[in-house]
Amino acid sequence: MSDLTHLDEAGAARMVDVGHKPATERRAVAGGRIAMSREAAAAIRDGAVAKGDVLAVARIAGIMAAKRTADLIPLCHPLPLTSVEVALTIEDDGVAVTATATTTGQTGVEMEAMVATSTALLTLYDMAKAIDKGMIIEVVRLLSKTGGKSGDWFAPA
Secondary structure, rough: OOOOOOOOOOOOOOOOOOOHHHHHEHHHEEEEEEEEEHHHHHHHHOOOOOOOOOOHHHHHHHHHHOOOOOHHOHHHOOOOOEEEEEEEEEOEEEEEEEEEEEEEEOOOHHHHHHHHHHHHHHHHHHHOOOOOOOOOEEEEEEEEOOOOOOEEEEEEO
16 A cells, blocks of 8 residues: 555554564664753753752653653664663753664664653753743754664754
């Protein structure tokens, strides 16, 4: 019926069979940003948020989320992640998040990197919402992926 890999011949959703694919090293990097008031960004930078160390909690939340991606996204394969890194950069009016996920497996880790980024951003919102309820999560996207049959891909600048 379709060339979409998550649909069977009748158009029903299915998990793709990757059993025949060779295990290769795969890496994905995703990024996003949360825009906020300068007051909120300064409070995060200065460690003055009442809920505690916002950056540490967001980093751990992102890592934990990457490990649970298959529980959140229905057709994702559970993957043995070999590494997840979440980097947070405080800016004058926001925080940028970059998450990197790696595995040696039969399918890619793009979703794990995206889920880590999104969850870290949501955690930043949760931790600082008492200061700025108008924060905006923006520009969550895949920045790069390497490995696998389709090869390497890098987002346009």
